Amino acid sequence: MSVREEKRDIVIVGAGVGGICAALASARLRRSVLLIEGMKEIGGTGVHSAVSLICSFRDHNGRTINNGIHRELFPQAYGNGKGIFDTEETVPTYDEKELKERYLSLLRAEPLITVWTDHRVTGVMTDGESIVRITVESGGGEPVSVSGGVYLDATADGNLSAMAGASFQIGREEDGKLQSATVTFKMTGFDPSKLLNPRIATWGGIRSLRQELTVHFKQMKEEGGTRNPRPSVLCFPYPDGRGILFNSTAVTNVDPTSPESVANGMKEGTEQAFQLIEAVKRHPAFARSSVEFIAPKLGVREGRRIVGDYVLTAEDCLGARKFEDMVAACAYSLDIHDPLGGGATLVKIGAPGYYHIPYRSLIAKGLKNLLLSSRCISGTHEAHSSYRVMSGVSAIGEAAGTAAALAVWAKADDVRHVPASRIRYVLQAGGQFVEGDVERVTLR
Ligand SMILES: Cc1cc2nc3c(=O)[nH]c(=O)nc-3n(C[C@H](O)[C@H](O)[C@H](O)COP(=O)(O)OP(=O)(O)OC[C@H]3O[C@@H](n4cnc5c(N)ncnc54)[C@H](O)[C@@H]3O)c2cc1C
Structure with a gap:
């Protein structure tokens, strides 16, 4: 043929x-x-x-x-x-x-x-x-x-x-280890008026929001509710200020040359994403927010x-x-x-x-x-x-x-x-x- x-x-x-x-x-x-x-x-x-x-x-x-x-x-x-x-x-x-x-x-x-x-x-x-x-x-x-x-x-x-x-x-x-990988996700429908600094499209606003959310994330960690090893929440505003991208899960030891390792990394990252969503929703401004998407591809750095x-x-x-x-x-x-x-x-x-x-x-x-x-x-x-x-x-x-x-x-x-x-x-x-x-x- x-x-x-x-x-x-x-x-x-x-x-x-x-x-x-x-x-x-x-x-x-x-x-x-x-x-x-x-x-x-x-x-x-x-x-x-x-x-x-x-x-x-x-x-x-x-x-x-x-x-x-x-x-x-x-x-x-x-x-x-x-x-x-x-x-x-x-x-x-x-x-x-x-x-x-x-x-x-x-x-x-x-x-x-x-x-x-x-x-x-x-x-x-x-x-x-x-x-x-x-x-x-x-x-x-x-x-x-x-x-x-x-x-x-x-x-x-x-x-x-x-x-x-x-x-x-x-x-x-020194040890062949790679940067951690991340499953990102987007949340919308939050109430900025319930934030200390509602101007989340600005650096001042987004940094303040990260601190507010980190309190809930840390509390969840103390309760043993997540395996996410990050010390704090990292997120960015969408340009229209109505959505937030969370770049804040961390999966270690993902080998991008192994499809199996990437698939396992995606599974772990997605679980961490759901845990983080739960922590974020504990903040009154996010109580009625929704998840617009969880990224379909593991973010390998x-x-x-x-x-x-x-x-x-x-x-x-x-x-x-x-x-x-x-x-x-x-x-x-x-x-x-x-x-x-x-x-x-x-x-x-x-x-x-x-x-x-x-x-x-x-x-x-x-x-x-x-x-x-x-x-x-x-x-x-x-x-x-x-x-x-x-x-x-x-x-x-x-x-x-x-x-x-x-x-x-x-x-x-x-x-x-x-x-x-x-x-x-x-x-x-x-x-x-x-x-x-x-x-x-x-x-x-
Ligand atoms: C979680 C995370 C957050 C990041 N944050 C930022 C940020 O905020 N700002 C920023 O600027 N950068 C950020 N980066 C880095 C940046 O996004 C990437 O490094 C960059 O986009 C990589 O571009 P690339 O063209 O090298 O590869 P990619 O965009 O990964 O493209 C490679 C393509 O090759 C394809 N491919 C691979 N093998 C084959 C094959 N055998 N046959 C056919 N196709 C194949 C893949 O499917 C893929 O589509 C981030 C990265 C991650 C993971």
């Missing part, structure tokens, strides 16, 4: 923020793209695990250091002037349903992008240091053999790279980190390091949710408040036609805790998609042959923040 074959210039596996930004960047350079997603719908963690906060993309002086496709995804955070980040007061959050619609409309606007949902990449064939083709399976259908000029790993967990034989690291150096030509470190991030081959920048703090289940530890990036992500960290060691296009780029556990957020990953995806398209245009058999200065030229032309020399590119 003959296997169906498909061919595209660029093949991207994973349609979360990294894969989608990469697809848009490649297609806008007039290269054909196949975007393959295992779930029934696109969006990845930022949509199906419901996260909420638009993490910082400005340096200490207020300068925007992520101005590319991220701006198209979250226009409300930019506004005409400096956007909602400037009113120090408003908590900059997004609604996951709106984000999904924005992803869909941006993808539909690009005729060169084909999207396959409910399709999983299950195998990779390599020849020496190159991927030759991948096997894609869907529900009941026959497997499809897909080949491309450049392949992008946007799976978050480095699944494609691992199947291609790339080396990887997982967890923190960390997976494989593929070893690339350069491994980005905490020192690079905190020291605001600049690299000659920078293709992206990140301004978000190191943010580690305790692998043992305690709270989160945030450490700010040193002055001026952002660091460069080098092109070498997007290139898997020993492979010529694979680029890393999600949080699985080459970095340490600590560095990963910073660039893993959507502002960082969108910049990574945009850079990877741009580099892939340039490699195809140049018929380069190794992505290393695309100079970072050319990637920067194209990124800059699209509005993205770059630093360093740029080399003009003409695409004919």
Whole structure:
């Protein structure tokens, strides 16, 4: 029986923020793209695990250091002037349903992008240091053999790279443990007039609410009513101020490379969510509130980190390091949710408040036609805790998609042959923040 074959210039596996930004960047350079997603719908963690906060993309002086496709995804955070980040007061959050619609409309606007949902990449064939083709399976259908000029790993967990034989690291150096995982949920229908500070869309209001709810959560812990190891309640307002996203369950020892471990993590996280809902409802303002949803996908913060030509470190991030081959920048703090289940530890990036992500960290060691296009780029556990957020990953995806398209245009058999200065030229032309020399590119 003959296997169906498909061919595209660029093949991207994973349609979360990294894969989608990469697809848009490649297609806008007039290269054909196949975007393959295992779930029934696109969006990845930022949509199906419901996260909420638009993490910082400005340096200490207020300068925007992520101005590319991220701006198209979250226009409300930019506004005409400096956007909602400037009113120090408003908590900059997004609604996951709106984000999904924005992803869909941006993808539909690009005729060169084909999207396959409910399709999983299950195998990779390599020849020496190159991927030759991948096997894609869907529900009941026959497997499809897909080949491309450049392949992008946007799976978050480095699944494609691992199947291609790339080396990887997982967890923190001392014991291999990963950040805790979380099942988030949304509550509506509460009565703000019964809160000490009813302005929950502001930092002052949401912090006050967290404290009020923590009292009930602690009481439940003392009664032995929950296994949730967190010390306090973490939640964020929806932009309209009428909903609250609880990012406050903590499941430890989830191995994202094991479906069984993820399924068990989802079960434990969902139980913790129901326990927390009960604690929240003890507050008079929430007595008549309702649960709008419990996120359908376990929020996994960390997976494989593929070893690339350069491994980005905490020192690079905190020291605001600049690299000659920078293709992206990140301004978000190191943010580690305790692998043992305690709270989160945030450490700010040193002055001026952002660091460069080098092109070498997007290139898997020993492979010529694979680029890393999600949080699985080459970095340490600590560095990963910073660039893993959507502002960082969108910049990574945009850079990877741009580099892939340039490699195809140049018929380069190794992505290393695309100079970072050319990637920067194209990124800059699209509005993205770059630093360093740029080399003009003409695409004919
Ligand atoms: C609980 C939680 C809270 C967070 N809070 C915030 C926050 O407030 N703000 C923020 O900016 N960031 C937050 N983050 C981080 C951020 O949401 C993610 O790190 C980021 O969205 C990851 O994007 P990605 O593109 O790398 O991966 P993902 O969005 O996870 O996308 C990867 C996609 O690849 C698909 N895939 C995997 N393997 C295959 C395969 N073999 N075949 C086909 N498809 C495959 C998956 O189904 C998935 O859709 C949070 C994360 C978590 C878990």
